[in-house]
């Protein structure tokens with residue numbers, strides 16, 4: 149538990165600092181990806197929708213627009229950005245959207261509160277995914293759905309090389325899950341996999357010696373798995389799969 153709290157603390161320190169940064173925002177914004185996610189959840193009859201690890205509300209704002217009759221709530225550990233988001237809610241005149249800060253561990257909602265839970269690029273930060281999934285199960289209504297959109301470890305990456313790169317940033321990265329690991333986690337905790345669409349992303353790591361050190365330790369085979377290259381001192385992961393997976397509460 150203490151380790152989990154420490155992890156959230158590290159993530160919070162990092163995200164409180166970077167979420168308002170335009171350069172960071174441009175790395176994680178991807179309008180084609182957003183359109184795919186909206187397509188995946190379209191047509192549902194949702195009364196309440198929860199976005200976990202909402203950040204700047206990149207997904208929550210369009211969801212509130214797409215489902216005007218639903219109440220949308222975005223939660224995150226980064227308090228400052230939640231306040232900014234709520235100001236934006238007022239400015240833009242949304243009446244069905246609210247942002248709340250929480251402790252990163254316990255979802256502060258009653259049982260069967262939501263018909264849809266979404267989470268984009270945040271699942272790999274959750275310190276105790278089994279506990280998170282069990283809580284999602286509780287707060288979802290009967291037949292409710294979870295959409296997890298997150299980069300995935302390749303099954304062939306047995307040494308979990310990708311996580312070694314991700315941890316350099318010290319932003320509370322826990323681990324990426326392979327498609328099989330993700331499915332097992334949800335199925336073992338009362339969900340059924342309904343659909344998975346694979347998209348792709350890439351990220352540059354800042355010009356930092358620590359990335360080069362990790363890069364130098366990896367084998368050619370590991371680098372080929374994700375097309376990891378060193379371009380003039382900037383290490384790039386050029387090709388990582390993102391699983392956009394819908395699970396249904398059983």
Ligand SMILES: C[S@@+](CC[C@H](N)C(=O)[O-])C[C@H]1O[C@@H](n2cnc3c(N)ncnc32)[C@H](O)[C@@H]1O
Pocket residue numbers: 156159160163164167176200201202203204205206207223224225226251252253267268269270273274275320
């Ligand atoms: C890469 S950002 C993604 C933000 C947003 N979902 C998007 O797609 O733009 C990851 C987010 O996860 C949040 N986060 C980190 N640890 C978390 C935790 N334990 N529970 C919920 N959110 C967390 C961070 O504060 C950050 O906003």
